[in-house]
Amino acid sequence: MRSGADALTLADKTLALVRGADQAQVDVTLSDASYARFAGNYVPENLNGYEVDVNIVYVKDKRIGRVTTNDQTDAGLRAAVASAADIASRVPANHEFVSLPPKAAIAAPVKSVYASTASATADDRVRKLLPVFDRMQRSQLSSSGFTTTQYGVYAVVNSLGVRAAFESTYGGIEIKAMAPQTSGFAEYFSRDYATLDSSERADLAASKATVSRTPEDFPPGTYTVILEPPAFVDCLNNLYGLMDAGSVLEDQNSWMAGRMGKPVFSPNVTIRDDWSDPLVAGQPFSADGSPTQ
């Protein structure tokens, strides 16, 4: 299986095996991910993992069974569907369940697959690292990090007519340049691995580590702090859990609970969920096949 069309075919085939359900959903995930992980200016971990998972949701009288398998044989898929139906027949009804999403128009994805990433070899990845190691050695630094190339597919179909697939590639590098008392960080990620200039990234990480070789104590106090994007992204990532609508509404376990429409941050902060941003072209539908807005 090497495409969104293949994944849809597998999902359709599995959905056709479902009998007796009020509603059903099948989603298929393909992950083909390679990493060259480095430390001490060499590569102790170098790997590829390839996996296809088929996930079945079987709904009968609001009783829900979920089964995931990577057995793509006819017998394996049949057994998985039967197991999902069996679970649904044995568990209590979930009265919170409303419905799987109906068929709806889904926007065409922006370009999200690049051959430079999908076809990158182990040699390609290590050759991206050689200038990193060279730069570190010239500055008497040690480096730690990874470079990765990934190809993935997600496809979902359901008994109400939802049918969608998304293919993407992703690649990049993280570099931590280190010496006693100092370190410097740089990263780059893109759908297109060809755009990665590892020499430039290594230079950035090494430069940061070099200028801070003889650090001085930083007195505690109140300062204006400027965060570069990788650090700022970490802050944002910590917000997403607080903004999980289901959790906030149900358990009130966020300081944002009850603050809809009220100020929560500086007026300078606007966060938008935008799958179509070309910087990280995203999936135009959610995991259950609902159109992403």
Place this chain on the structure above:
Amino acid sequence: MPTLHAPDAAQILDTATTAGADYADVQFWRIRQQRMAVRNGVVRAVSDTSSLGYSIRSLVDGSWGFAGSDRFDKAAFDEAAALSVAIAKSSTLVTGRIKGVKPPEKYVGEWSTPIVTDPQSVPLSKRADHLIAAEKAAHVDKRVIAGRAYMTFWITDKEFYSTNGSAIVQHLYQAGAGAGATAIGSDGDPAERGGPGDFGLFQGGGYEVVERADLVANATRYGTEAVQLLSAPLLPAMTTALILHGNVLNLQMHESIGHPLELDRSLGWEANFSGVSWATPDEVGSLRYGSEQLTIYADNTLESGMATVGWDDEGVKPQRVPLIEQGILRAFLSSRDTAAQTSLPQTASTRAQDWASIPIVRMTNIVLAPGTGTLESIIADTRSGVVMEGINSWSIDDHRLNFQFGPQIAWEVNNGKRGKIYKKPTYTGITPQFWGSLDRVAGAEEFVVWGTPNCGKGEPEQAGRTTHACSHARFQNVRVGVRNNA
């Protein structure tokens, strides 16, 4: 010994050798994970995930290549074997690299986790009834707005083969269960209680682990204490004696002993993701990690340990290795390659999350040697202090030195007796000073094998299942509480 995949393994190892591997091994995994969760009376998540795949490691001129695949035909076997060798060869493009070790051992054997009750023999309806009863028990008061109960089982069959002639079959069972309650008062401030451990009780074993978690009784207590916390004051800032229940202490061990003693971390291999270590191999035998009360073992033979196996994922047989003896650093958790770099003992701590993940150094089972007495006897022996239980939050720096933990609940201790409850307690410390202040460890009668099901490590990140077995302990002169009790 059933060896279902021996012919496939022979083909894979032959292909890898022909392609240039000096050594290769392949491990077949059949993984099954079953989960069920109940929230507010509704069985919300019932899932059954199964996966069959294999991982191939090839060693070429001292460099490892790894390929994981779930494609089961002869062409796919050859393709994956050749890919693992090609990946290994790519690493040899780097000059001045440290070379991996060709494994010398050959093992042939079979091992199974001892279980009392096979989870597969327990019907889904019985599991649901158990969780519904536990969750219901948490609702002791209308201010409990959410109750939770859950259980998870992992059943993993592995077959490991190597070009050395190793043929190892393992059947692993792991299980866990937990419950919790969220209460909200009139001020909208929530209080959380849950357990029994930081994520529940997770151990190696079958359905008996769920029964051991005693969910109904515990959920009643969590609901009651969550409501009590609504009217409790914040713990004021002070330096005092701190008594940690084992369900907090085990996470403290995880973060400030287990992780810093992972040898790959100490050697810098984890520096980019989850940090390095303040402890280094050259300090073995001399570094004072803690007080004389502190003795820690790596024991991957531990009964009920989540990481207990017959062999690890590079085919090394586990043993009991002292990591810290009476406060002095003695060893690290290691793989073959990291042990070889340091001449320290192997601890069979190389594990992978699944067949698609490369085996890396893992915490596996660490054990705090018990002392004497019960928790209540330690409290009775304390003139002034605080007892803390349950986990809400924690953080620690990238050298595993400075930390802050936020347990769920605290009780003051006055003249040997528990006093009032405090909400949102915290404590802070620096690893060697904190463990240096350890002056009491409870006895074997309080010893619990606490597991964690989701320890994150590696790039790509893997979730490991680890154990930190302990009883309870007391620390002197610890900074607790918040500075402003407003």
